[in-house]
């Protein structure tokens with residue numbers, strides 16, 4: 481007998497796709513029922529376990545997402561914004577919990593996710609680790625406690641294949657800092673300085689991104705004032721932390737009312 485809900489993983493060959501497949505298969509709390517890749521990908525038609533270089537898993541990689549979502553109670557999706565928008569509609573049709581780890585959405589792309597959440601449970605977070613979600617809470621608290629004499633800067637580092645900046649995590653932390661300050665992030669964010677920028681604007685929240693090598697994900701929230709500096713830091717050394725969070729979200733979403741949720745809801749750290 482297969483344990484727990486059936487899960488389909490999109491972007492199966494990706495860094496997170498492979499980690500998710502291994503995490504689901506090893507969990508004993510859910511089982512893999514589908515693996516999706518884009519049309520033309522060399523893994524299509526292959527057993528996903530063998531494609532990853534291991535033992536067969538009895539799941540064939542497909543480019544037909546609707547077919548792969550039909551038997552699933554949850555879809556775990558760490559791909560790209562355009563793909564995730566298409567998958568959201570299909571997950572809603574299949575009434576499957578849609579766990580979205582994808583980052584790099586524009587405001588319009590985020591808006592495009594909204595209709596699907598009326599019909600299915602959607603859990604989205606730019607970072608699914610317990611540590612980062614706790615850090616967002618700490619960031620909000622510290623930002624609330626300090627005034628604008630403390631400049632807030634968010635510095636993130638990632639591997640050299642990452643395509644979006646600032647990272648989803650940096651934006652989550654920025655939102656938390658802005659909430660603590662009682663301002664809208666969009667009004668105070670300084671994203672990427674270059675050239676003669678002039679002095680730093682009081683009350684703004686700055687972002688800086690480093691890309692190199694195989695860095696999994698590192699985030700500092702710096703509160704810098706005259707004569708002192710507070711630094712809140714999270715370092716991820718293993719993508720398993722994100723995959724474990726995503727699986728937790730997929731299990732948590734079973735039987736919930738349709739709607740848009742985040743990892744604070746899943747971890748029981750949210751307001752509601």
Ligand SMILES: NC(=O)C1=CN([C@@H]2O[C@H](COP(=O)(O)OP(=O)(O)OC[C@H]3O[C@@H](n4cnc5c(N)ncnc54)[C@H](OP(=O)(O)O)[C@@H]3O)[C@@H](O)[C@H]2O)C=CC1
Nearest residue numbers: 491494495496517518558559563581582583606607608722
């Ligand atoms: N929320 C979180 O905790 C975390 C979020 N992320 C985010 O997850 C996303 C993926 O990261 P990562 O795994 O490193 O990236 P990868 O590039 O390694 O993987 C992305 C995968 O998605 C596939 N893909 C893209 N478009 C489609 C499509 N239309 N249909 C099917 N598959 C598709 C890619 O295929 P192809 O190679 O052919 O393009 C690739 O296999 C990023 O947005 C990243 O920021 C990452 C880690 C943690």
Ligand SMILES: O=C(O)C1=N[C@H](C(=O)O)C[C@H](O)C1
Nearest residue numbers: 583606607642647648649697
């Ligand atoms: O692309 C990555 O690798 C990661 N992306 C997420 C982000 O954009 O914050 C989470 C994590 O930092 C790894």
